[in-house]
Amino acid sequence: MAYFGKNAIAAWVAYDQYNNNTHSSYNIASVSDNGTGEHTFTFSTAMGNTTYCWTGTASTAGGTESSPRNVGFASSSTSVSYNAHVSASTRVRVDVNNSNSLHDSRFLMIQWTTANN
Numbered sequence: 001m002a003y004f005g006k007n008a009i010a011a012w013v014a015y016d017q018y019n020n021n022t023h024s025s026y027n028i029a030s031v032s033d034n035g036t037g038e039h040t041f042t043f044s045t046a047m048g049n050t051t052y053c054w055t056g057t058a059s060t061a062g063g064t065e066s067s068p069r070n071v072g073f074a075s076s077s078t079s080v081s082y083n084a085h086v087s088a089s090t091r092v093r094v095d096v097n098n099s100n101s102l103h104d105s106r107f108l109m110i111q112w113t114t115a116n117n
Helices: none
Strands: 009-016 021-026 028-033 038-043 052-058 069-076 079-081 089-096 108-114
Touching: 009 028, 009 038, 021 028, 052 069, 089 108
Parallel strands: none
Antiparallel strands: 009 021, 009 108, 028 038, 038 089, 052 108, 069 079, 069 089
16 A cells, blocks of 8 residues: 655655666656766656655665765766755766765665655
């Protein structure tokens, strides 16, 4: 049973950046590959506002790397911003250990929620 309404998950995705493959998702219409470590997720139904909460996590490439991955939302391809701007789509970047060195992840998992879905 799914929960809909105020404070519910508005969108989520489990994505493989290496193979550009969506494992599973909700309210994700499409994904665009903007280059290594950077993808744009377009929502099927746009967010109703910018009062939201988001979480994201990313795995290492093959399980043999020890550097943690950081997930951030960016408004352009030249800057990483951890202040998400949610609208009809949003650009997501994955870097390694705050180095601004972009890397693909085998499992990129993100969820978005808004206070007034």
